[in-house]
Amino acid sequence: MTLYSIGDVAERCGINPVTLRAWQRRYGLLKPQRTEGGHRQFDDEDIQRIEEIKRWIESGVSVGKVKALLEGGNVSQDDGLVALQEDILSVVRLARPAKLRAKIASCGKEVPVDTLIDHVLIPIRQRLGLDQNTARTLCSFLDGALIDYIAFCLTGARKKAGKDALLMGWGITDRTRLWLEAWRLSQQGWRIDLLAEPLESLRPELFPGQHIFVYSGKTLTMRQQEQLTHWQEQGLSITSHGI
Structure with missing residues (x-):
């Protein structure tokens, strides 16, 4: 049986290693084997499961509801991303920079970036980008936090091959x-x-x-x-x- 390191799986599946760790630790979606040194090892069944998780998330299911689907439950696909939009909006309305930064960082680790951009962040910015002064101010608040986090991600990406x-x-x-x-x-x-x-x-x-x-x-x-x-x-x- 072929075993793969977390780096190999991340490259093969197009998923950040940080995201894979979050799927395992926070949501219990993965159960990799461990070497004697404690390093994660994944087999082909794990890779198939990761691809299935990706498909669910990219179709609109929030990561927190994927486990129920993998176990045969029923979850509305649209509800997941709409719920995530509302969750982020609730944090934006608190007007607490630290809380918003933490929320964005959490989403960036747990949700594929394409899905997060296209189905969560862009719709939120469209909703906030109305002419009402308060909405425009909150949109600017969100944008500042997004740019701050993305700059951090770009800096990290430049350190890699x-x-x-x-x-x-x-x-x-x-x-x-x-x-x-x-x-x-x-x-x-x-x-x-x-x-x-x-x-x-x-x-x-x-x-x-x-x-x-x-x-x-x-x-x-x-x-x-x-x-x-x-x-x-x-x-x-x-x-x-x-x-």
Whole structure:
């Protein structure tokens, strides 16, 4: 029987080792074997279980409800992520920075980043981004905590083996969304740096030899696509990220 270390499983399944530990310790979803030295070892059945956990979470089930499903119970898929949205919103409304930072860090360890961004954080920001002054203030409060945590994650990712890249926002106004996309790319093996502000006019030639992602938040306009093609024809390593 082949056994795998937690690092091997993390790379194979695309899951952060911290997340795997949380799934085991906090939720009892995994029961890896241990070496004499106390190191976790996983077999092929464990890997299949991890992939099943991922599928449930990515379909909208909160990590706290996955165990019941694995054991044959019934849980509404939509309820899980909606409940997580409400949980985070309740912490935002407390207006306690330390509590919000802790909540975001906990979610970042327990929920796949793509799921957290697309099905939890973006909907929350949309709900808070209304014209009412209080909602806009709370959205700014949340954004500050998100950027703080993502900066921590990006710094950690740069210490690992990976591919270096620079992320630029192109014609967008949402600076926090740019940080969220940098976080997403870091989960795909990229060691990401990003320009602090989105720009209307890019100068990728100022960064020769670097791979560059551009993010516009929507389908590129014909003019943007023509400009991107022109840069690529000049030999720049530049691609569109996202939509």
